[in-house]
Structure formats: C-alpha cells, structure tokens
Amino acid sequence: MSSTERRFVISLGCPDRTGIVSRVSGFLAEHGGWILEAGHHTDPTTGWFFTRQEVRADSLPFGLAELRERFAEVAAELGDEAEWQIHDTAEKRxxxxxxxxxxxxxxxxxxxxxxxxxxxxxxxxxxxxxxxxxxxxxxxxxxxxxxxxxxxxxxxxxxxxxxxxxxxxxxxxxxxxxxxxxxxxxxxxxxxxxxxxxxxxxxxxxxxxxxxxxxxxxxxxxxxxxxxxxxxxxxxxxxxxxxxxxxxxxxxxxxxxxxxxxxxxxxxxxxxxxxxxxxxxxxxxxxxxx
Amino acid sequence: MSSTERRFVISLGCPDRTGIVSRVSGFLAEHGGWILEAGHHTDPTTGWFFTRQEVRADSLPFGLAELRERFAEVAAELGDEAEWQIHDTAEKRxxxxxxxxxxxxxxxxxxxxxxxxxxxxxxxxxxxxxxxxxxxxxxxxxxxxxxxxxxxxxxxxxxxxxxxxxxxxxxxxxxxxxxxxxxxxxxxxxxxxxxxxxxxxxxxxxxxxxxxxxxxxxxxxxxxxxxxxxxxxxxxxxxxxxxxxxxxxxxxxxxxxxxxxxxxxxxxxxxxxxxxxxxxxxxxxxxxxx
Amino acid sequence: MSSTERRFVISLGCPDRTGIVSRVSGFLAEHGGWILEAGHHTDPTTGWFFTRQEVRADSLPFGLAELRERFAEVAAELGDEAEWQIHDTAEKRxxxxxxxxxxxxxxxxxxxxxxxxxxxxxxxxxxxxxxxxxxxxxxxxxxxxxxxxxxxxxxxxxxxxxxxxxxxxxxxxxxxxxxxxxxxxxxxxxxxxxxxxxxxxxxxxxxxxxxxxxxxxxxxxxxxxxxxxxxxxxxxxxxxxxxxxxxxxxxxxxxxxxxxxxxxxxxxxxxxxxxxxxxxxxxxxxxxxx
Amino acid sequence: MSSTERRFVISLGCPDRTGIVSRVSGFLAEHGGWILEAGHHTDPTTGWFFTRQEVRADSLPFGLAELRERFAEVAAELGDEAEWQIHDTAEKRxxxxxxxxxxxxxxxxxxxxxxxxxxxxxxxxxxxxxxxxxxxxxxxxxxxxxxxxxxxxxxxxxxxxxxxxxxxxxxxxxxxxxxxxxxxxxxxxxxxxxxxxxxxxxxxxxxxxxxxxxxxxxxxxxxxxxxxxxxxxxxxxxxxxxxxxxxxxxxxxxxxxxxxxxxxxxxxxxxxxxxxxxxxxxxxxxxxxx
CATH class of the missing domain: 3.40.50.170 (Formyl transferase, N-terminal domain)
Structure with a gap:
C-alpha cells in the first residue's frame, strides 16, 4: 500500500512466545493507534519473532519521542534480546x-x-x-x-x-x-x-x-x-x-x-x-x- | 510456512476501525493461543479489513465448538457486517x-x-x-x-x-x-x-x-x-x-x-x-x- | 550476438516454397558474404516465409547500392508478393x-x-x-x-x-x-x-x-x-x-x-x-x- | 512449430567459414527438400558453427540411408572436425x-x-x-x-x-x-x-x-x-x-x-x-x- 500520510514505522525482533502480537497491538489500540499495515513472522528454525507495523502518526496522542519512551516499556517485557526501532516517515532518509x-x-x-x-x-x-x-x-x-x-x-x-x-x-x-x-x-x-x-x-x-x-x-x-x-x-x-x-x-x-x-x-x-x-x-x- | 500440527484457522472480514487486531489477538492471548501465522490487510478503497490467523489447536484450553462460540462474541463487537469462519485443519476437506x-x-x-x-x-x-x-x-x-x-x-x-x-x-x-x-x-x-x-x-x-x-x-x-x-x-x-x-x-x-x-x-x-x-x-x- | 562491425541487414517476407534459403544464402556465398546471424521462419497458417540475415559489410565486394540492385534480382525470382529491405548498420537511425x-x-x-x-x-x-x-x-x-x-x-x-x-x-x-x-x-x-x-x-x-x-x-x-x-x-x-x-x-x-x-x-x-x-x-x- | 509430418532432422557442428549455410541449403534445395524449421548459430568465442534443419521426409526423393550417404559428402567438404547426425522422426526414441x-x-x-x-x-x-x-x-x-x-x-x-x-x-x-x-x-x-x-x-x-x-x-x-x-x-x-x-x-x-x-x-x-x-x-x- 502506498500511503502518503505521516506514519510511525515500528519494527521489532525478539524470541517468539505467546502474546507478543496482542501486547504490541494492545499498546497501540490503547492509544487509538490506527494501523495501516502490519506484518508478522516467526522463523521456525531460530524461534525468532519479527513484526513491522505502520501507524498513522495523527492517530496517536503523542509524538515520536514519547512513542519511543512508551514503546521501550512494552519491549522490555519481551526479553533482553528484543531489538526494536521506530522511524518517522516525516524524517527524510x-x-x-x-x-x-x-x-x-x-x-x-x-x-x-x-x-x-x-x-x-x-x-x-x-x-x-x-x-x-x-x-x-x-x-x-x-x-x-x-x-x-x-x-x-x-x-x-x-x-x-x-x-x-x-x-x-x-x-x-x-x-x-x-x-x-x-x-x-x-x-x-x-x-x-x-x-x-x-x-x-x-x-x-x-x-x-x-x-x-x-x-x-x-x-x-x-x-x-x-x-x-x-x-x-x-x-x-x-x-x-x-x-x-x-x-x-x-x-x-x-x-x-x-x-x-x-x-x-x-x-x-x-x-x-x-x-x-x-x-x-x-x-x-x-x-x-x- | 508448512506446519503439520493441528491448527484452527480463523478468517475475518469487517469494516476497518481502530483496535481490531488488538481485540482479536488479545482474545487469543488471553487463552494462551499460539499464533503460527497471521495476515492482516486493509483495503483502502472499500475500507474493509481482513485477517487470517493460524493458531495451534493444542495451545487453547478448548475445542473447535467452544472456540466458535467464544469468537462469535468477539466478532459481534466488530459490527453487523463482520463475516468470519473458523476451520480445523484436522477435518480433511x-x-x-x-x-x-x-x-x-x-x-x-x-x-x-x-x-x-x-x-x-x-x-x-x-x-x-x-x-x-x-x-x-x-x-x-x-x-x-x-x-x-x-x-x-x-x-x-x-x-x-x-x-x-x-x-x-x-x-x-x-x-x-x-x-x-x-x-x-x-x-x-x-x-x-x-x-x-x-x-x-x-x-x-x-x-x-x-x-x-x-x-x-x-x-x-x-x-x-x-x-x-x-x-x-x-x-x-x-x-x-x-x-x-x-x-x-x-x-x-x-x-x-x-x-x-x-x-x-x-x-x-x-x-x-x-x-x-x-x-x-x-x-x-x-x-x-x- | 552483439556485433560491432558494419553489417548489411537483409529482411525478406514472401510466400513459402522450396529453395528460398538456398537461393538467398547461395547468392551471399557466391560473393563471399559472411553471415553473422540468420533467422528463418515459416508461418504455417499463412504459408508465408520470413528471413533476416546479418552480413559483414566488408565481406562483400560491393556496397549497399549494388547489394540492393543485385538482391532485387534474387527477390524477383521469389514472386511478386515478396517484400524486402536492406539496411546498413553504418547509417544511424x-x-x-x-x-x-x-x-x-x-x-x-x-x-x-x-x-x-x-x-x-x-x-x-x-x-x-x-x-x-x-x-x-x-x-x-x-x-x-x-x-x-x-x-x-x-x-x-x-x-x-x-x-x-x-x-x-x-x-x-x-x-x-x-x-x-x-x-x-x-x-x-x-x-x-x-x-x-x-x-x-x-x-x-x-x-x-x-x-x-x-x-x-x-x-x-x-x-x-x-x-x-x-x-x-x-x-x-x-x-x-x-x-x-x-x-x-x-x-x-x-x-x-x-x-x-x-x-x-x-x-x-x-x-x-x-x-x-x-x-x-x-x-x-x-x-x-x- | 509442432509438425506432425515425418521429418529428417539434420544437426551439424563445424568450424565456421563462409558458405556453409549455402552449401547445406543448396544440397537440400537441389533435391527438393522442404525445410520446416532451420536454426543457425555461430559461437564467436570458439569460432564454431552450428545448424539444425528439419526437412519433410516426403519432399526428398530418397530415404534416410541415402540421405546420410549423400550428406556425408557435403559434410566432408566442411573439414575433418565437422560432426553431424541425421535422425528420422518416424523412429521413436x-x-x-x-x-x-x-x-x-x-x-x-x-x-x-x-x-x-x-x-x-x-x-x-x-x-x-x-x-x-x-x-x-x-x-x-x-x-x-x-x-x-x-x-x-x-x-x-x-x-x-x-x-x-x-x-x-x-x-x-x-x-x-x-x-x-x-x-x-x-x-x-x-x-x-x-x-x-x-x-x-x-x-x-x-x-x-x-x-x-x-x-x-x-x-x-x-x-x-x-x-x-x-x-x-x-x-x-x-x-x-x-x-x-x-x-x-x-x-x-x-x-x-x-x-x-x-x-x-x-x-x-x-x-x-x-x-x-x-x-x-x-x-x-x-x-x-x-
């Protein structure tokens, strides 16, 4: 999908376990986050879980910095190995x-x-x-x-x-x-x-x-x-x-x-x-x- | 992914709105559901949301009939137009x-x-x-x-x-x-x-x-x-x-x-x-x- | 093949009959023509024969004008309907x-x-x-x-x-x-x-x-x-x-x-x-x- | 092309030189050979020439054995290294x-x-x-x-x-x-x-x-x-x-x-x-x- 609205792009990799999707999507729903695109994948060989979510920036009540702070708490629950990033499509690469x-x-x-x-x-x-x-x-x-x-x-x-x-x-x-x-x-x-x-x-x-x-x-x-x-x-x-x-x-x-x-x-x-x-x-x- | 375990396959289509993924994945997480594969899609032209989830049957504390009953309650919250099905991979087509x-x-x-x-x-x-x-x-x-x-x-x-x-x-x-x-x-x-x-x-x-x-x-x-x-x-x-x-x-x-x-x-x-x-x-x- | 030498490109379409390839290639061989690439095709539906030949320009003892004159005689033997062209790769299109x-x-x-x-x-x-x-x-x-x-x-x-x-x-x-x-x-x-x-x-x-x-x-x-x-x-x-x-x-x-x-x-x-x-x-x- | 008529399939590889196509197609034309499909290729790296021709069997006045005998004479002119084969599509492989x-x-x-x-x-x-x-x-x-x-x-x-x-x-x-x-x-x-x-x-x-x-x-x-x-x-x-x-x-x-x-x-x-x-x-x- 070729969205042109400003979005926050969340990507996350961590060891797979029950409830990750629920935790991440629950966090977003709680703040009214409108997901434009979502991908999930579990690698059966390594037992690693991957997700990438595009959220409309204007659907959240806070900006990039606060999103990162709050998401850090969510990620912390997913284990020490979890790696994540959040990007703002308004920031040109x-x-x-x-x-x-x-x-x-x-x-x-x-x-x-x-x-x-x-x-x-x-x-x-x-x-x-x-x-x-x-x-x-x-x-x-x-x-x-x-x-x-x-x-x-x-x-x-x-x-x-x-x-x-x-x-x-x-x-x-x-x-x-x-x-x-x-x-x-x-x-x-x-x-x-x-x-x-x-x-x-x-x-x-x-x-x-x-x-x-x-x-x-x-x-x-x-x-x-x-x-x-x-x-x-x-x-x-x-x-x-x-x-x-x-x-x-x-x-x-x-x-x-x-x-x-x-x-x-x-x-x-x-x-x-x-x-x-x-x-x-x-x-x-x-x-x-x- | 080519799983061989018994799975329940949930598919759902309904008008898009905030929180559907959270509601569905939250329901599954609540009961310990282990998602093996998940797909989500929103059609921007029609404003329709689609999802398909494969859940390990042995990760849930109930069988197909009860899953259907319980999921019907979730789906009911998503509006009258919501259409959904749950299939059991153990039932050969x-x-x-x-x-x-x-x-x-x-x-x-x-x-x-x-x-x-x-x-x-x-x-x-x-x-x-x-x-x-x-x-x-x-x-x-x-x-x-x-x-x-x-x-x-x-x-x-x-x-x-x-x-x-x-x-x-x-x-x-x-x-x-x-x-x-x-x-x-x-x-x-x-x-x-x-x-x-x-x-x-x-x-x-x-x-x-x-x-x-x-x-x-x-x-x-x-x-x-x-x-x-x-x-x-x-x-x-x-x-x-x-x-x-x-x-x-x-x-x-x-x-x-x-x-x-x-x-x-x-x-x-x-x-x-x-x-x-x-x-x-x-x-x-x-x-x-x- | 990606030749860079100057070539004459002969293309011909005419009703199919026995001996066309022999007539065309015989004409070229007679004058020492070095064929770099040759294609032939007969369309079984229409009974039409097509050929395209690339000949090294320096292998022939004459230039484009004389090649065209001489080839016209060959083509005349192939019937009134024959259509042909000869191009010189030295002439930029x-x-x-x-x-x-x-x-x-x-x-x-x-x-x-x-x-x-x-x-x-x-x-x-x-x-x-x-x-x-x-x-x-x-x-x-x-x-x-x-x-x-x-x-x-x-x-x-x-x-x-x-x-x-x-x-x-x-x-x-x-x-x-x-x-x-x-x-x-x-x-x-x-x-x-x-x-x-x-x-x-x-x-x-x-x-x-x-x-x-x-x-x-x-x-x-x-x-x-x-x-x-x-x-x-x-x-x-x-x-x-x-x-x-x-x-x-x-x-x-x-x-x-x-x-x-x-x-x-x-x-x-x-x-x-x-x-x-x-x-x-x-x-x-x-x-x-x- | 998917012919169903009986055909003789001639394939030949030999060092490239001027006049091979003319010699082979001239030989076929001389005997009324109707070529259904013809391919030619010169490998510029090795200087080797390849051809494959499908000829309607009923267009020639002789059978496989005599075709082989007569073609052997043609091939002999193309040098000692020439390798060739003639197959009859009537002989099932x-x-x-x-x-x-x-x-x-x-x-x-x-x-x-x-x-x-x-x-x-x-x-x-x-x-x-x-x-x-x-x-x-x-x-x-x-x-x-x-x-x-x-x-x-x-x-x-x-x-x-x-x-x-x-x-x-x-x-x-x-x-x-x-x-x-x-x-x-x-x-x-x-x-x-x-x-x-x-x-x-x-x-x-x-x-x-x-x-x-x-x-x-x-x-x-x-x-x-x-x-x-x-x-x-x-x-x-x-x-x-x-x-x-x-x-x-x-x-x-x-x-x-x-x-x-x-x-x-x-x-x-x-x-x-x-x-x-x-x-x-x-x-x-x-x-x-x-």
Missing part, C-alpha cells in the same frame, strides 16, 4: 551513492529520485572515476571524484577520504551502485546494516570478479543480480532482493552485460526501497523483507 | 473434480494428492466423456461418466445428475479441471465460493471459447491461465491466481496449447491449495489471498 | 520521441541512448506539456512544447504542428513514450510501421484509458505492458513485445502505477531496440521478431 | 528412467507420455527403492527394483545390474528423475550425451546434497532447478535448461521443497523434450539449444 564508471544504476536511481518515486534525500555521489560527474550535477546533486590508486597505501588513503565524505552526511543508506571496489573490513563494520551493494550475479553463484564472464563460461540459461548488505566477507552479506533474466546460446558476454543491466537496476531499486521503508529485518545471514 | 476429455490438470492433481502434497479427500471425479475414467480409478478414486447431449433438455438433465453426484459428498471444493461446459446460473449460485475453474487464458483477455486460437490471432507474446471462482457471468468470477509463459512467432496454436498446459496445471494447483487452506477471502470481484 | 507529463520512459530511453546502449540518433523530443523539457535539454536533445487544446480544432492544429516537427527529421522511429494523446487516423497511416507506442496494460486486456484502474477493479494478479505499432484502431496494432509483473491484494492503484512503470520502461526499450535493429517483420496483425 | 523414492518427476513424465505430449518409447523404470513400482506399472511400463546397499561393493554390483537393465534397451535417453545416486565415472562415460539429470538447484549454486537446505541457509530469494547432461564431475555437466521460482522469508525448507518440485518437473520435461527432438548440440561445457 539521507543517502550517499558510490559509483565507478558504469552509469546505468546511477541513472536509474537519479530518475527515480527526480520523479519522486524514491523518497530519499540524496546528499552526494562519490566516484573513483570522474565520468559520472556531469549527469549527477545535472540532477543538482554534488559529485566528488576520489581517485583510487592501485598501491595499497593510495587505496587506503582514498577510502579514508570516501569515509569522511560519506560520514559528513550521516546517511541511513550508503549505496554501492556498481562501485567495483572492495570495502575494507573496517568500513564494512562501521557501515553495517547501512551499506547496500548490487552484485551482478545470482549469488552465491559467480561471486567476485567478472560474473558475466563466469556465467558465459558455465553456460547457464538465466543470469541474475543480487542486492545485499555489505559485510566483510565478499559478496556474502544478507540478501535483500534478487531476480533473473533468461539468456540463451545467442547471447555472448556483451549481450549478457546489456541484459543484466536491466536486472541490476531493478533489483537495486527494489532492495533500496525496502531498506529505506524499514522493511528489511536482518537475522544472522538471512533477511525478513516485509 | 472434501473435493469433487469435474473433467471432460483433456487430462493434464486431472493427472497433475491426482499426482499431488497421491504424494500427499495436496491435502484433500478427493471423493469423486465426474466426466462428461469416459476417457479419464481408467486413470482416475487407477488412483483409487470413483469415476462417474455423465454424458452431455447437445439438446438443451439433455444438458439440463445431465447437469441435474452432476448436481446430485456432487452434492452427495457435500464438498468444500468443486474443481472444474478443464470441464468445458458452462455451469447453469443456478449451480453457480448453489456452489458459490466453492466452485473453482481454470480458464486457459490470462483473463480478462480471451474469455470464452478457444482462447489459444484467440491469442494466436492477436499475436500476443505471453499466454496465461487463470484460476477463479465460478459465477453466473462467464469467466468473470473473482480471480484467485494467474500466471503466464512466454511465446513467440515460432509457436503455432498446438505449441501454445502444449506450453499453456504447464501453466494451467500450476495455476490450478496453486489456486486450489490456497482455497483449501482458507487463504482466499472474497470481497466483491476481488480476492485477498493470504 | 533517426528517432523522435513524443511525451506528455510522465517521464519514466523518457528518462529510461535518454539513459540508454546516453550510455551508448541504444544506438539511435535522437533528433527531438516533443511534449504536449513543458515539464520534461529541462531533463531532455540536459541530455543535449532539443525539446519542443506543443500545447494541445481540448477543442477539436485546437487539437487538430497541434497535431499538424507535431507532424511538421516530426517529419522534418524523417525519422525511422516515432516513439510514443506515454504520450497520452490518440493519434489521428491520418498520422497512423503516414507513420505506419514507424510509430511505436507503449501501452500500460497487457493487451488486449484493459485497452483505452486508465488501465491500472481497470486492472485493480478486475482484481488481476499480474499487470503488464505492451509495445506495439500504432494503427488507426486504438491499442490494437501489431504487438512487438510484452511483459508482466506480479501484484497482490496489498497493491493499490498507486502501487500498480509504480510497479507497472518498471515494466513499461523495459518493454518499450526492448521493443524499440528490436525495431531499430530491423528485427520486426509485420504480417497482418502479427509480428515475427527475430 | 527409446528412454529408460531411473528413480529413487520421490515421485513427482516420474508422475509428471508418465502423464506427459500417456497423453502423447512427450513422444518417446519409455521402455522401463528402474528404482533403487520399490515405492514407485505400482504407479509405473499402472501406466503399463515395466518397473525394476534394484536395491542399493551402502557398502562400496554392493553399490558397484547394483550399478552393474542397472547398467545391464538400461543397455538392454539401447536407449537414446537415460533420465535420472531424482535418482539420488551418483553415477560411477565409467557409466558417465558410456552414457555420455544420453544421461540427463535434474538437479534441484539453480546450478552452479548449491551443487551436491540437500540444495534446498543450502538455499535456506544462504537466504536466497529465488530457488531453481537445472537439467543437464551427466558427466563425471558431479552437477557440472553441460546445462540444457534452468528455471527459478520466487521464495521469501515465510518459506521454510519444506515449502521450498514443495515449490521447487514444480520447477524440477517443468525443467526436466523441457530439457528432455529438447534432447529427444535433437535440439541440443553440446560444445565443451556449453549447449546450443535450437
């Missing part, structure tokens, strides 16, 4: 995009942001090559060119510069839109749960470099793309979204690259949207996407 | 299948029932042609051949015979598995919400006769199938499930028939499964499929 | 795009053209509203705003102006990228085989206005888009490409509009690409897309 | 199916064969468990139960018995329909190009045992199936066909197993059909599927 030379994902995101389809405050685009500067600036977004040398120290310095540029905006989403550089473990840690990558294969197949070449060599009949959270282990983070497209023997590597781009764009846009709407709850290596 | 000469959907359903994938008590198969008798009986299911004349009275008599054969089993599902005969309005009415048809097109395109020929003539690039509840208006009942498959200029009508069969089988099996698991809530011409 | 207010298809095409993925000389974008002017001009493409009144004469005048603007470029492709105005029959006729529309439904379902609203009302489980040649009969021209995306009860009309846009963009881009590469052969209401 | 306990693929194939959709002479079904005997025999097909011990020698003896049972029929297709036993290298070699396996994952992801468990652990958003030729390297043979289906966080392993079965059935049926119609040309690890 900030994003920074990292790119290299290939522009299709960036073009796509700029178009979606420009048309209002993707509701995010894009603060900056950072490229290790200068090529995508003009299109970025044509959309009124600042572009920073940070050249990456190949020597380890040059790289480390460049990453330090990227880190500063990114963190100046305190973004909720750091999007690696075909960035083509492996993030150092320290940045994976700092940006955990906020850094989102698009990998141009259907993971776990064809992790690492040149996945379309790998796919061609193996002779697969479908190629895909994967949007996932970045973790220290390359291309192994929790998956948010995936999709595929059919190829056949008439498709050589450049054809795969071309067809694959359409899937990369779609998968990244869907994954980022889910992330921005707080629909993704991570538990171990798996995600719940409400 | 009964089904009757109507067929003509084409056997692919019947074969598929028999295979799924035989392997235990589709949990239903298939009481009889009724055919207006005798061809599918042997395979039906090889699976241990009674087969009735009811010949349909072309004269209106002969047809009416045949339908009367079908009605009796069907209703002898009081089935929760009456499956038209490529039956190729238009049900009289009176039967559509009697079997409302229980008669399920598979139509071999992506409705509303190509309703009526010879949909693959229509699709070929129009030159579409995808063909499909639609599983829907049967209503008096031909091929216009509420849709439960649809899917499509790609075709191109190399596919003539027999190719479309062949490729389409695979989609018909899948779509009917998925639609029937949702119906049998009480996942389908109908509201006007639209369905909520939890 | 010219296109004009017509838009209204919705920019997603235009954004997508501009991105593909800008990155070199779609090889076309976009000469102008014409809008009946001014909104898409700035983004068009940011890509270095001229934009013409032609306001459309609602009175019949005002509309006729506006179309006359559009006609002049379009025909000044003698384009091989006139793309209605969500133009939202019905072309007059005379323009359909003049631009036959060159005017390409994207309709936001899976035709023949939901032709005409507000297809997503129609789809929502009908409760379909998949929505789609159709790229077709424009003919005088609204939304009934030969289909080049179609695709669909799954929706469910949680999707209201704005959700369908949003999800549908992704399919519209893809389907239009694929259809236009096939058209520009001379892959589409029209026969009656159907297309062969090699 | 023989198949043997190997199964274990899971019946969904067997059920599906029996249904397709019984309805005439899949045109093959199924000579026997061999199971390492007895469960699928009755359904096989209900379709009038002999069933052989060959128990497999767990000791290496018992296994070797069982495989020797399977080999004898299979080779007694000299089958063109040996179908491992969820056989769950790894073929010894020697049988892979003997049955090269004839043994077809269905693996229940989207290879190369999740090769080996329990692929749905692997998929669940990794948290992928699509699961798939792969039909491939059996080679000595486990799950690494040339891929004939693949497909996928969407899953989400609500699907546990049993749900994946159930949804995956539908894809396994489809992918195996499509792959086997392509094999039986001589549409699959293998070159290294990749396939051309006309």
């Amino acid at each position: 900030r994003a920074v995009i990292l790119v290299s030379r290939e522009g299709h994902c960036l073009h796509d995101l700029l178009g979606r942001i420009g048309s209002g389809e993707l509701d995010v405050d894009l603060r900056a685009v950072i490229g290790n090559h200068p090529e995508l500067g003009p299109i970025t600036e044509a959309h009124g977004i600042p572009f920073h060119h940070v050249p990456f040398g190949s020597a380890p120290e040059a790289k480390a310095e460049a990453f330090e510069q990227v880190r500063e540029l990114v963190e100046a905006h305190d973004p909720q989403a750091i999007v690696l839109a075909r960035f083509m550089q492996v993030l150092p473990a320290e940045l994976c840690q700092r940006w955990s749960g906020r850094a989102i990558n698009i990998h141009h294969s259907f993971l776990p197949s064809f992790a690492g470099a040149r996945p379309y070449h790998q796919a061609y060599e193996r002779g697969v009949k479908l190629i895909g793309a994967t949007c996932h959270y970045v973790t220290a282990e390359l291309d192994a983070g929790p998956i948010i979204e995936q999709d595929v497209i059919r190829v056949d023997h008439t498709d050589d590597v450049p054809d795969m690259v071309r067809k694959g781009r359409d899937i990369e764009k779609l998968v990244l846009a869907r994954g980022l949207r889910s992330h921005l709407e707080h629909r993704v709850l991570v538990h171990g290596k798996r995600t719940v996407v409400f | 009964r089904a009757v299948i109507l067929v003509s000469r084409e056997g692919h959907c019947l074969h598929d359903l028999l295979g799924r029932i035989g392997s235990g994938e589709l949990d239903v008590d298939l009481r009889a198969v009724i055919g207006n042609h005798p061809e599918l008798g042997p395979i039906t009986e090889a699976h241990g299911i009674p087969f009735h051949h009811v010949p349909f004349g072309s004269a209106p009275e002969a047809k009416a008599e045949a339908f009367e015979q079908v009605r009796e054969l069907v209703e002898a089993h009081d089935p929760q599902a009456i499956v038209l598995a490529r039956f190729m005969q238009v049900l009289p309005a009176e039967l559509c009415q009697r079997w409302s919400g229980r008669a399920i048809n598979i139509h071999h097109s992506f409705l509303p395109s190509f309703a009526g006769a010879r949909p693959y020929h229509q699709a070929y003539e129009r030159g579409v690039k995808l063909i499909g199938a639609t599983c829907h509840y049967v209503t008096a208006e031909l091929d216009a009942g509420p849709i439960i499930e649809q899917d499509v498959i790609r075709v191109d200029h190399t596919d003539d009508v027999p190719d479309m028939v062949r490729k389409g069969r695979d989609i018909e089988k899948l779509v009917l099996a998925r639609g029937l499964r949702s119906h049998l698991e009480h996942r389908v809530l109908v509201h006007g011409k639209r369905t909520v499929v939890f | 010219r296109a004009v795009i017509l838009v209204s207010r919705e920019g997603h298809c235009l954004h997508d095409l501009l991105g593909r053209i800008g990155s070199g993925e779609l090889d076309v000389d976009l000469r102008a974008v014409i809008g009946n509203h001014p909104e898409l002017g700035p983004i068009t001009e940011a890509h270095g493409i001229p934009f013409h705003h032609v306001p459309f009144g609602s009175a019949p004469e005002a509309k006729a005048e506006a179309f006359e102006q559009v006609r002049e603007l379009v025909e000044a470029h003698d384009p091989q492709a006139i793309v209605l990228a969500r133009f939202m105005q019905v072309l007059p029959a005379e323009l359909c006729q003049r631009w036959s085989g060159r005017a390409i529309n994207i309709h936001h439904s899976f035709l023949p379902s939901f032709a005409g206005a507000r297809p997503y609203h129609q789809a929502y009302e009908r409760g379909v489980k998949l929505i789609g888009a159709t790229c077709h040649y424009v003919t005088a009969e609204l939304d009934a021209g030969p289909i080049i490409e179609q695709d669909v995306i799954r929706v469910d009860h949680t999707d209201d009309v704005p959700d369908m509009v949003r999800k549908g846009r992704d399919i519209e963009k893809l389907v239009l881009a694929r259809g236009l690409r096939s058209h520009l590469e001379h892959r589409v052969l029209v026969h009656g209401k159907r297309t062969v897309v090699f | 023989r198949a043997v199916i190997l199964v274990s306990r899971e019946g969904h693929c067997l059920h599906d194939l029996l249904g397709r064969i019984g309805s005439g959709e899949l045109d093959v002479d199924l000579r026997a079904v061999i199971g390492n468990h007895p469960e699928l005997g009755p359904i096989t025999e209900a379709h009038g097909i002999p069933f052989h139960h060959v128990p497999f011990g767990s000791a290496p020698e018992a296994k070797a003896e069982a495989f020797e018995q399977v080999r004898e049972l299979v080779e007694a029929h000299d089958p063109q297709a040996i179908v491992l329909a969820r056989f769950m036993q790894v073929l010894p290298a020697e049988l892979c070699q003997r049955w090269s190009g004839r043994a077809i396996n269905i693996h229940h994952s989207f290879l190369p992801s999740f090769a080996g045992a329990r692929p749905y468990h692997q998929a669940y652990e990794r948290g992928v958003k699509l699961i798939g199936a792969t039909c491939h030729y059996v080679t000595a390297e486990l799950d690494a043979g040339p891929i004939i066909e693949q497909d996928v289906i969407r899953v989400d966080h609500t699907d546990d392993v049993p749900d994946m197993v159930r949804k995956g079965r539908d894809i396994e059935k489809l992918v195996l049926a499509r792959g086997l059909r392509s094999h039986l119609e001589h549409r699959v040309l293998v070159h290294g690890k990749r396939t051309v599927v006309f």
